[in-house]
Amino acid sequence: MPPAQNDRHSQVARYRHEALGVVFRVSDHALSVLCWQRLREPFEGAWALPSGPVGPGETLGACVARQLASRVDITKIAHLEQLETRSDPDRDPSQRTIATAYLGLVPSTADPHLPKSANWLNTTHLPAMAFDHASIVQSAIERLRSKLSYSNIGFALAPPEFTIAQLRDIYATALGRDISATNLQRVLQRRGQLEPTGATAHPSSAGGRPAARFRFRHTQLEITDPFAVLRPADRQT
Amino acid sequence: MPPAQNDRHSQVARYRHEALGVVFRVSDHALSVLCWQRLREPFEGAWALPSGPVGPGETLGACVARQLASRVDITKIAHLEQLETRSDPDRDPSQRTIATAYLGLVPSTADPHLPKSANWLNTTHLPAMAFDHASIVQSAIERLRSKLSYSNIGFALAPPEFTIAQLRDIYATALGRDISATNLQRVLQRRGQLEPTGATAHPSSAGGRPAARFRFRHTQLEITDPFAVLRPADRQT
DNA sequence: GCAAAAGTGTTAACTGTACACCCATGT
């Protein structure tokens, strides 16, 4: 029904396109997301995800990286991946903007300096947010939780070295429910994600056996538990 | 390094933005993708995925649907989901274009009428394609194959009613490797994806037991095998 | 009866949860 396939190069509509980062971090038993308080309308004063328009000659990925670099210490972003693109014409009331969201992860030890108008917001008690950013955060949480199950993405949330108990806390916080340190260790070790550093942590003054310290074997995303269904049982080893 | 955060509403760069459909179909033991032969430069004569610019007031999803409707019978598209967004500044040599790709699936019985310049291309022997479309097709294949393992997405490739042997052929073709009808049936039935229609298929003249016919219980995407790792064993039943 | 195709039973391997138990440390 739409009248014309008005595909002529010259007169095609063009839109503002922005990249947008959902950067998570686990700290103090909270999964928090990096937000920015808006300085102007629309949604002046509301919290929003870091975002900005794509420059000419710039990819979306480079754009997010640039947006984040101007807000946090970019070297601390351990993982960044594309999430989804939102195109509702009314998502930005001031002008049509298509936005591509990225998921970014920062280790829990990193505490980059933030300007006054930025903050880490606890995802369990998010305030009303600007635009459709609240629902984008929800998408990002789902993506993160799925990948914690079937990939080694934990490396991007954990410090370089950690005890199993610390890792358990990070996973439990990110997943939003308790998990057992015993089984977490077994699963991750069976998949070859962890390796012992040899060092041990000192027990607290309350006593207890000193915990062995581990690190992730790889610091690049890997699918460690490929969808195992309908696959031939190709033993390898 | 980039000079300004030139975020002023008025003078932000705007880009051509298009939506692009990777529509798959299984027929004759081949996974094929709907392609279009380009009528003008760039890449005149080369095969390309159906695509077109986003209209004002139109979402990306609506745009793909519109693009496809002008090429195939739209009612036959059983599933459509967003895949990824490509933003390499040089992906279109004639002008900068950001493209959001969608994955579409068409049942193997549907054989919509195609205009002369469109065709179903076998994905195992794709010719050189225009733009970055070949790599987008690869992404789409990966997404499809993953989802065949952990969701009920097979419903979108299968005819309304089928025997297990027919379904096995569809899965094997889409996955690109043999699978056993015996185990496919067991897995899908345990997950509650299939239900018998009561009808049976007539055996060929070579004889053989008549096959029971099945249908998918749901014709909407469902995750039937959620990432089972690190979850409490919450028995339900 | 015999070939062919469909469907069921059964086994073995693997994965993950639960839980009991042992280990190493501080006080």
Added chain:
DNA sequence: ACATGGGTGTACAGTTAACACTTTTGC
């Protein structure tokens, strides 16, 4: 010694691939 937290052993349940076997048809 004993409390405390870390770590291992073991049992059990669920899922799936492989394969033997039975069932139902045409000729």
